[in-house]
Amino acid sequence: MLNLFKKKDPICGMTEEKGKGITKYEKWFCSKDCLKKFEKQQKSNSCCHP
Numbered sequence: 001m002l003n004l005f006k007k008k009d010p011i012c013g014m015t016e017e018k019g020k021g022i023t024k025y026e027k028w029f030c031s032k033d034c035l036k037k038f039e040k041q042q043k044s045n046s047c048c049h050p
């Protein structure tokens, strides 16, 4: 069950592929687009919605 230790893209759900994508915030993203979406989500979740 090695798959349990693989990271997953929190945006699109893709499983980590070695040598591909971006690792940031202790997470793995398949592309810059997913990383950007994640960062946006973090901002909008941070707190204090108007």
Ligand SMILES: [Zn+2]
Pocket: 009, 011, 012, 013, 014, 029, 030, 031, 034
């Ligand atoms: Zn992705």
